[in-house]
Amino acid sequence: MGFLFARSSGYSFVALALLACVLLAPCQAAKAGLSIKFYAKTCPGVDTIVRSVVAQAVAKEPRMGASIIRLFFHDCFVNGCDASILLDDTLTFTGEKNAGANINSVRGYEVIDAIKSQVEAACKGVVSCADIVALASRDAVNLLGGPTWNVQLGRKDSRTASGTAANANLPGPASSGASLVAAFAGKGLSAREMTALSGAHTVGRARCLMFRGRIYGEANINATFAAALRQTCPQSGGGDGNLAPFDDQTPDAFDNAYFKNLVAQRGLLHSDQELFNGGSQDALVRKYAGNAGMFAGDFAKAMVKMGGLMPAAGTPTEVRLNCRKVN
Ligand code: HEM
Known part of the structure; x- marks a missing residue:
């Protein structure tokens, strides 16, 4: 960021801010109202809880780290990062868990449940399931030896989920290169x-x-x-x-x-x-x-940029108490 401003000192601040928005992933998150300090006052222990539960799960079975990373991708690509993938089917909707790309395939729901119950015990009704998935996937990458980053926080959880949207949005293993580029472009990703x-x-x-x-x-x-x-x-x-x-x-x-x-x-x-x-x-x-x-x-x-994908404006949301069902 400093580099960008120093090199571009001839432009106005507004122009620079817009340029930074185009170039820097966190800007998308900032536009969505997210911040890395979102729970600094309301749930300061959330990072530690998430990291410790993910660390235990990965120590028990390293593949679980991979499964959690994928859970985040499959959440974000279907109506934004809103924990919709975590909702069990109900009488009123057929959700994402049983969609083609997820059934018998996506794993890690129990790890998210374990994190959520500890987080609820520490700060009731504050931290969304969507943010827990975002934090857990960051920690999974890092615990398996990959990079780490600051997670933008403040997402809300959906009150519904769509199996049809999951089938339409998640790319399959037979995809061509061109269709992969197009699927990600459809989400604003290059x-x-x-x-x-x-x-x-x-x-x-x-x-x-x-x-x-x-x-x-x-x-x-x-x-x-x-x-x-x-x-x-x-x-x-x-x-x-x-x-x-x-x-x-x-x-x-x-x-x-x-x-x-x-x-x-x-x-x-x-x-x-x-x-x-x-x-x-x-x-x-x-x-x-x-x-x-x-x-x-x-x-x-x-x-970080994928984590900035949000549900459409006006979609009803909440902080779920149980990640598997609406309040
Ligand atoms: C580019 C398009 C992508 C396609 C077509 C694709 C497809 C797949 C498929 C078919 C599987 C195996 C599922 C099974 O055997 O049941 C898989 C697993 C996986 N995917 Fe992707 N994927 C894509 C992108 C991504 C992205 C963007 C991420 C995360 C950032 C990701 C993370 C993973 C991980 C970690 C696994 C292994 C999960 C496990 O072992 O439980 N994938 N993917």
Whole structure:
């Protein structure tokens, strides 16, 4: 920020502020009324509680860190970061948990519940479930060895959830590079931010069902990598739920190996390899593969920006007491 102002001293303050808004991710959050000090007076212990519960969960099962990171993405891409993904279905709506991209796939709901109950005991009715997911995903990245950042806070929780919106907004593993760029552009995120955020696939697991087409049908895949995956994922006769790590070198470390893998044609999903397949993101993938610090910085900024996605103005919201149901 100081750098930007010092270099641009010929412009008026307003012009500079607007320029900063375009260039700096936190501005989107600021526009949404978020602030890193939102709970400084009302729930000063929230950061410590979230970090300690996530740390316990990751110590017990490192994959849970990955699952929590994904939970944040799947929340934010469907009507904004409003904890809509956490709502159980009711008689009046079919929510997001059972949508195609989430059912039998998204995990971590119990960890969010555990955080919420400790946070409620410390400061009742103050901290939203949406903010808990944002904080928990930051901590998950960091606990797995990735960067950290200040989380913009002050989100509210939705009073409804939409399975239809989840199906429409969450990109699938068969997506082309162009459709990934378009899906993220639809959320105000650039191609560069999309590629940085995809680097989260340096941790976690995917089911055979999600990568079978790639390992039996595609040419741009490393032969040894494909042969090993075929052991886990039979071409026919079941095994849909069998898991493989996205990054078979350092499966639970949040590093830049995802990009090194793409350059080696070791992307697990079709959609992963689309980011390095002779298209618009190839040069950036090579940069991230060679520069872990550049990836870490871009990833952190893009997470803050994604975290600024808000429900449409006028949508009824609240601070839920139980993340699974409206008050
Ligand atoms: C670019 C478009 C994306 C597509 C097409 C995509 C697709 C997928 C798929 C198909 C899986 C495996 C699901 C299963 O096997 O049940 C998965 C897992 C995962 N995704 Fe993505 N994803 C994308 C972007 C992202 C982003 C932006 C993030 C986070 C910032 C993310 C984080 C994760 C993580 C961490 C996992 C592993 C979760 C676990 O092990 O529980 N993904 N993704």
